[in-house]
């Protein structure tokens with residue numbers, strides 16, 4: 344058992360660390376919650392891209408896309424000057440393994456939202472030289488719209 348005074352000091356440190364972590368999370372949330380309005384009815388929020396891990400050249404991006412219009416919209420790809428190539432991927436559980444596979448398209452029915460998030464849909468960025476604090480990514484729809492969205496860099500593990 345730790346003496347009581349020592350315990351108090353430890354818990355004060357823990358509280359300070361938690362407060363700092365919450366402040367950081369809130370800052371990221373505020374920075375990424377400004378919506379991108381494109382083609383009037385498509386709204387992208389929570390756009391974030393994972394920082395490169397040491398020695399890696401590929402990374403992932405996540406976002407929430409909301410279709411406020413009545414008609415279905417289909418995402419067919421993405422592009423960025425920061426990556427040689429990008430693909431839409433989905434992580435699927437296969438027995439007790441998780442595997443990623445490429446998705447040719449993702450439909451967003453009218454009046455619904457689709458979440459690209461860890462363990463599910465994501466954008467893969469291939470051959471990235473560096474992930475800046477903000478990365479511009481275009482989301483491409485089947486009817487030829489290009490939604491330019493600013494993705495905020497997040498640390499690996501903070502997805």
Ligand SMILES: [Cu+2]
Pocket residue numbers: 432433443444465466467
């Ligand atoms: Cu992937």
